[in-house]
Amino acid sequence: MSSIPDVSEKWSGQVSTVVIGATADEGGTRGRTVTIGGAGALPFLAFDGAIGNPPVIAVEVWDSGGQTWPEQLRDTYGDALAGPGEWAKKGVEFGADLICLRLMGAHPDSGDRSGDQCAEAVKEILGAVDVPLIIWGCGVDEKDNEILPAVSAAAKGENCLMGTAREKNYRTIVAVCLADKHKLITESPLDINIAKQVNILCADAGFPLEDTVIFPTTGALGYGIEYVYSIQERGRLAGLRGDKLLGQPVICDVGFEAWRAKEAKAPAFDTVTDENRRQWGPMWESATAMVLLQSGAELLIMRDPVAIENTKKIIERFTPSATA
Amino acid sequence: MYVIGERINGMFTDAKEAIRQKDAKVIQDLAKRQMEAGASALDVNVGPAVPDAKDAMLWLVETIRAVTDAPLAIDTAKWDVMSAVIPKVPGEKILNSTKADPETAQQYVALAAQNGAGLIGLTLDADGVPGNAEKRVELGAQLITIALEGGLEMDKLFIDPVILPVNVAPKNPGHCMEAISQLRAFADPPPHLVLGLSNVSQLCNNRGLINRTYLAMAMAHGLDAAILDPMDTELMNTGITAGLLQEKMIYCDSYLEAARYGKKG
Numbered sequence: 050m051s052s053i054p055d056v057s058e059k060w061s062g063q064v065s066t067v068v069i070g071a072t073a074d075e076g077g078t079r080g081r082t083v084t085i086g087g088a089g090a091l092p093f094l095a096f097d098g099a100i101g102n103p104p105v106i107a108v109e110v111w112d113s114g115g116q117t118w119p120e121q122l123r124d125t126y127g128d129a130l131a132g133p134g135e136w137a138k139k140g141v142e143f144g145a146d147l148i149c150l151r152l153m154g155a156h157p158d159s160g161d162r163s164g165d166q167c168a169e170a171v172k173e174i175l176g177a178v179d180v181p182l183i184i185w186g187c188g189v190d191e192k193d194n195e196i197l198p199a200v201s202a203a204a205k206g207e208n209c210l211m212g213t214a215r216e217k218n219y220r221t222i223v224a225v226c227l228a229d230k231h232k233l234i235t236e237s238p239l240d241i242n243i244a245k246q247v248n249i250l251c252a253d254a255g256f257p258l259e260d261t262v263i264f265p266t267t268g269a270l271g272y273g274i275e276y277v278y279s280i281q282e283r284g285r286l287a288g289l290r291g292d293k294l295l296g297q298p299v300i301c302d303v304g305f306e307a308w309r310a311k312e313a314k315a316p317a318f319d320t321v322t323d324e325n326r327r328q329w330g331p332m333w334e335s336a337t338a339m340v341l342l343q344s345g346a347e348l349l350i351m352r353d354p355v356a357i358e359n360t361k362k363i364i365e366r367f368t369p370s371a372t373a
Numbered sequence: 374m375y376v377i378g379e380r381i382n383g384m385f386t387d388a389k390e391a392i393r394q395k396d397a398k399v400i401q402d403l404a405k406r407q408m409e410a411g412a413s414a415l416d417v418n419v420g421p422a423v424p425d426a427k428d429a430m431l432w433l434v435e436t437i438r439a440v441t442d443a444p445l446a447i448d449t450a451k452w453d454v455m456s457a458v459i460p461k462v463p464g465e466k467i468l469n470s471t472k473a474d475p476e477t478a479q480q481y482v483a484l485a486a487q488n489g490a491g492l493i494g495l496t497l498d499a500d501g502v503p504g505n506a507e508k509r510v511e512l513g514a515q516l517i518t519i520a521l522e523g524g525l526e527m528d529k530l531f532i533d534p535v536i537l538p539v540n541v542a543p544k545n546p547g548h549c550m551e552a553i554s555q556l557r558a559f560a561d562p563p564p565h566l567v568l569g570l571s572n573v574s575q576l577c578n579n580r581g582l583i584n585r586t587y588l589a590m591a592m593a594h595g596l597d598a599a600i601l602d603p604m605d606t607e608l609m610n611t612g613i614t615a616g617l618l619q620e621k622m623i624y625c626d627s628y629l630e631a632a633r634y635g636k637k638g
Contacts, residue, residue, distance in 0.1 A: 252634065253627075253630070
């Protein structure tokens with residue numbers, strides 16, 4: 050009988066471990082914390098090395114603007130979309146490990162809400178649910194720099210994950226995260242070189258790399274996912290080979306991107322019929338999540354409860370330690 | 374690039390004085406500065422004209438160990454010094470160096486294997502430095518065989534094809550590069566290939582330029598380690614950049630800084 054050759058890979062690097070949230074004992078008010086990262090091998094390949102903590106799901110909540118969500122999601126969330134507290138509760142009901150608050154209402158084109166108003170949304174969510182919190186700015190440099198100090202202070206002690214630091218705009222968010230002891234998301238526009246550059250810039254500005262999570266920018270199934278996959282894979286391979294500036298956990302914006310696809314929300318066309326119309330959105334979001342998990346994603350931001358349920362099942366099935 | 378810092382060597386005036394006067398601060402400063410500059414290991418050589426080389430070497434090892442856990446390359450041509458010092462070096466260490474004559478090499482391989490140490494093997498024998506690439510490959514292959522037979526893993530073996538100054542041996546840099554290419558392909562996994570880089574420019578003008586140009590050329594042929602001065606920033610930048618061009622790292626605008634990230638402190 051011929052022996053089977055050992056094809057397992059040996060990696061010298063490891064994805065860092067990041068804890069999000071703080072319980073009362075740790076100076077916060079969360080019911081529990083969430084730990085991501087720690088893999089010393091490619092996703093789910095336990096025969097190569099440690100696979101680290103299983104990926105987790107954050108449910109996306111906006112401070113305002115729920116009425117602009119696709120009709121199907123508006124039906125699913127119902128009245129909860131009226132305010133961030135109720136919205137967050139719905140997210141926890143749908144299985145959220147964390148809540149991701151996106152401060153869309155601060156965007157100059159969609160409300161231009163103030164730092165104080167955004168801070169109120171943060172407090173409302175902290176009071177409504179006890180899962181850890183991700184706080185995401187509106188993406189406009191000047192406005193983010195204006196609101197994030199107030200938002201960060203409102204969640205001081207809660208060990209949130211805050212985003213995003215970008216190549217041309219990172220100093221303010223680094224300073225507030227350091228001051229209020231939050232974790233940091235570093236964003237790059239689907240560019241591995243910039244992903245690394247943002248991390249070295251933030252590290253040089255004094256932010257500990259081990260408290261950083263990479264957001265490489267996400268694309269949905271059919272909308273550039275191959276490119277996203279290969280960027281994430283390259284980053285992860287570099288990290289596992291010992292590149293300390295790419296050895297951080299990765300966060301993916303799954304729901305937001307999947308529900309921009311016409312397959313997820315447009316009126317019936319081609320094989321999308323009135324009868325199966327409502328299956329397409331959850332399916333699109335599930336498939337997007339599944340692909341991204343396999344290129345190395347530790348934290349998925351999602352929307353649809355069926356997609357969340359599917360993704361949790363997949364994570365459980367792919368995680369060998371659960372059955373070993 | 375595995376950089377073995379060359380500055381703790383009695384050939385340099387500052388180190389020579391410090392060894393003679395047992396001035397620990399100077400040595401420790403040299404150790405720390407080389408590590409901060411990106412060295413992976415430190416060469417330790419008491420230099421000529423020391424009354425008791427064994428004693429001086431042990432003092433250097435103890436002095437350096439007080440400030441860093443870096444692997445130490447114990448650099449001596451004397452077997453009695455090497456065999457007495459190696460078992461007393463705490464932590465990682467490398468024997469620098471053995472010649473390729475079978476009896477000598479077997480002795481050094483055994484000492485390295487017994488102490489979990491690395492070994493630098495020179496591709497020279499009783500006949501001296503080979504005048505061509507072929508003989509270097511032959512002696513390198515001999516070192517690989519002896520290492521494998523003696524239980525020394527390839528990641529612990531560094532083969533040094535011996536670089537001579539370009540002003541007196543103009544064909545020598547080419548011979549070394551050819552030998553590096555061939556020896557790299559000789560074993561799987563391959564041994565490390567190392568050079569005492571600064572020797573290429575002994576008594577030449579433009580030493581820094583010659584060193585860094587040759588470093589990049591030798592790396593292109595498979596050199597993955599070098600004994601050099603890590604405090605020569607331009608030289609280190611060249612090594613990092615050559616590595617980048619060989620896809621050893623992912624580019625970013627601050628790649629020189631990124632390559633040094635985490636080395637300090």
